Amino acid sequence: MSISIPVTPVTGDAELPEQVEVVVIGGGIVGTMTALTLAERGIPVALCEKGVIGGEQSGRNWGWVRQIGRDMAELPLAIASREMWRGMNARIGAETGYRETGIAYAFHSEAEGAPWIKWRETARAHGFDTRQLSAREAAAAFPGMNPAKPLAGAILCDSDGRAEPWLATPAMAEAARRAGARVLTNCAVRTVETSAGRVSGVVTERGRIGCSQVVLAGGAWSRLFAGNLGIDFPQLQVLGTAARVTGVEGLGETAFGARKIAFRRRLDGDYTIALRSANLTPILPDNFVLMREYLPSLLGSWRDLSLRFGMSFFEDLRRPRHWAGDRVTAFETCRTLDPAPHLPNIRKAMAQLAEAFTPFASAKLVTAWAGVMDVTPDSVAVVSPIATVPGFFIASGCSGHGFGVGPALGEMAADLVMGRRPAVDPEPLSIRRLRPALA
Template sequence: MAMSIPVAPFEGDPSLPEKVDVAVIGGGIIGVMTALTLAERGVSVAVFEKGQIAGEQSGRNWGWVRQMGRDVAELPLTMASLRLWGQLNERIGAETGFRRTGITYLCYNKTDLANWGGWHEKGKQYGMESRMLSAQEVTELLPGSAGGLLAGLHTPTDGRAEPWIAAPAIAEAARRKGARILTDCAVRGIETAAGRLSAVVTERGTVRCGAAVLAGGAWSRLFAGNLGIDFPQLKVIGTVARVTGVEGIAEMPVGAGNFAYRKRLDGDYTVALRNANIAPILPDNFRLAFEYLPSLLQTWRELKLRFGASFFRELAVKRSWSNDARTIFEEVRTLDPPPNHAFTRTALANLSRAYPAFARGHVVQEWGGVIDVTPDAVPVISAIGTLPGFYIASGFSGHGFGIAPAAGQLAADLVMGTTPIVDPKPFSIARMRPKLK
C-alpha cells in the first residue's frame, strides 16, 4: 500500500551482517545520524528499520530547523545541531534541503507578545541571536502582510530542510562510510550474555553486537516494555499539507498562533495549523495519566482528544513476546494516519487572512504523522543502567528533525564513552525513571 508521503527511495542491504559493534533500532533521522557518526569514527554499525527509511515522522514533519522557542534544557543541543546542519550537505556529499533562512514568530496579541518576549530573554542567556522586531520591521522582513501585527521574534541563524530527502541522504552517506542499512527488517528483541546486551534478534535472524540504540520513535515504549523497561511515551497526531500556487511570500519559515508555513525546495509551501494536534485516547494514556497531567494542564488547548477504534486496537496489541514470534513491528511497517482535513482548511483560511497571497493557493497533498511525546516534552538520550549496552534515543516530542545532527552525535558519544557534544544530564532517563539510571 502506497504511503501518503513520497519519501526519497532507499534500497536496504540484501543480507544481515553476522556481527557489528552497535545496532541501531529505527531508521528515522535520529537513527541514521547516530549511525553516520559512529561509522565516521570507525565503529561498525547496522541500522535496522522495520519499514523504510524516514517512512514515519522523520519524513512527515514541518522541516523546520530551529533553536528559537525550544525548552531551555534543549537549547545547547539545538544550537549544536544548527552548527552541524550548516555543514551537513558538504559532510554527506548530498542535498538535505538545508537553508539558513531565519525563522520568525508573529505576535498578533498581547499573549503572544508576552510569551515570545519572555522566551527571548531566556534565549539571550544562552547567547541566542534572536531579537524582537517591531511591526514595521516584521513587515519589511516579510512583505505581503494584511496588517494587525504587534511584533515578531526573529532568529536569523535558524533555517529549514526537506524531511522527505534528508534522512535517506544521511543513510546513504552512513552506508558509504561502512554502515549496514537494513530496511523491512524489524528487530523483535535482544539477547544478553554475562549480564549485558549481546545481540539483537531480527525477523531475518540474529546479529551479535556489543551495544544497541533504540531510536524507534513512537514504537519505542512498546519495544522497551518487552525488555522490562518502562519508558514513558504517548502519541499525538499532527496534520501537514503541501500548498501550491502561492507567490511573493518570503523564503523563511513563519509561525503564528494559528498557522505555520515554510517554503519548500520545489517552490510550494508546507502549511499546518499551529498548536493543533489530535491526541488519541489509548490505554497508555491511562497508565501514564499521573505523569502527563502537569503538561496536559499547560497544553490542553492545543490537543483535540479522540476516543475510537484505535483504543481497542492498541488494547489488543501484545505487550510481551518471545524473540521467535512474529511481532506488531512486522504487521504494521509504517504508521500512516489520515490527516485532519478541517485542520488544513482552517490553517489555510487563517493564512489567507494574514497573508492574502495564500488565498490563491490550493492544497495538492495532505498527510498525518504520529509524534512521540515524553512527559516534559524533552527527549531521552541515555544509557539504561539496568541493561548494560542498551541505550534509548527517543521521545523527541516533535523536535527530532531539527535537533537530529547533535542528538545522533550525543547518542554516539554515550555509546563510545567519548566526551559528549553537550551535557547529557538533561536527557537522562533518570529524570523520569531514577531506577533505570
C-alpha cells in the same frame, strides 16, 4: 509498500551481518545520524528499520530547523545541531534541502507576545539572542501581510532554517552505508538478547545479529519495544497534520509561525503549511497509565491538544506487551505508521493563512499527510544509557522536535555508546529525570 509521503526510497542491504559492534533500531533521523556518526568513526554498525528509511515522523514533519522557542534543556542541542545542518550537504555529499532562511514567531497583541518576550530574555541569559521586531519591522519582514490584520511584533532567529524531510534522512542513510554501516530495511528487530547480564545481540525477523550495544531510536514505537525488556519508558503518541500548497508567490523565504498558523517555503517553491498547535492524540491504554505524569504538559505546552477515541484503543489493548524472539511482532504487522490527515485542520489553516496573507488567497492544496510524534512528559528527548540493561541505550521521545535536533542527538548517542563525553551536556536528556531507577 506505498505511503502518503514521497520519501526518497532507500534499498536495504540484502544480507544480514552476523556480528557488528552496535545495532541501531529505527531508521528515522536520530537512528540514521547515530549510525552515520558511528560508521564515520570506524565502528561496525547495523541500522535496522522495520519499514522504510524516514517513513514515519522524520519524513512527515514541517522541515523546520529551529533554535527559537526551544526548552532551555534543548537549546544547546539545537545550537549544536544547527551548526551540523550548515555542513550537512557537504558532509554526506547529497542535497538535504537545508537553507538558512530564518524562523519567526509573530503575535497580534502584547498578551500573545508575552511568552515569546519572556523566552527571549531567558535565552539571552543563556547566551543566545534573537531579534525582537516591532509592529512596523514585522510588517516589513513579511511581505504580503493583510494590512487589516497587523502584527504587534515578532521574535526572529536569522540563523534558523529549513530542510526537506523526505530528502534528508534517506540521504543520511546512504551516506552511512558509504561510510561502512549496514543498512537493513523491512527488517524489524524483535527483541534484544543478553548474556552475562549485558547486551549480546538482537533477534530480527530475518535472523540474529550479534552485538555488544544497542541504540533504540524507534520513535513512537520505543515505549512498546522497551516494555518487552522490562523498561518503563514514558511516551505517548500525538498526531500532527500538515499539507503542501501551490500557487503562492511573494512571501519571502523566512518560515513563519503565529498562534494558529505556520508555513515555510519548500525547495520546490511550494509551501508546507499547518494549523499550529492543533494536534490530536489517540486515546490508548497508555494514556490512562501515564496520565498523571502528562497533566502539566496537557495544561501547558500541549493545551490545544484534541483527544480522539476510536478503534486504535481496542487494537492497542489487544496488542501483546511481552513476546519472545520467535514471535511475529507489531513491528512487522505495521511497517509504517501512516495515519490519515485531519483535513478540517488543513481547511482552517488555509482559510486563516488567506486571511492573514493575501498571497495565500490563491493557494491550492496539493496533498496532506499526518505523522505520529513520540512525546515525553516534559516534551524533551531522552538520550541515555539504561542501567538495568547494560549496553542498551534509548534515543527517543523527541516530542516533534527530532528533525531539527536530529544530527546532534545522533552524535550524542554515538558518543555515549563509545564512552565519550558529548560536546553538549547529556544530563538534561538523561532518563534520570523521568525514571531515576533506570539511570
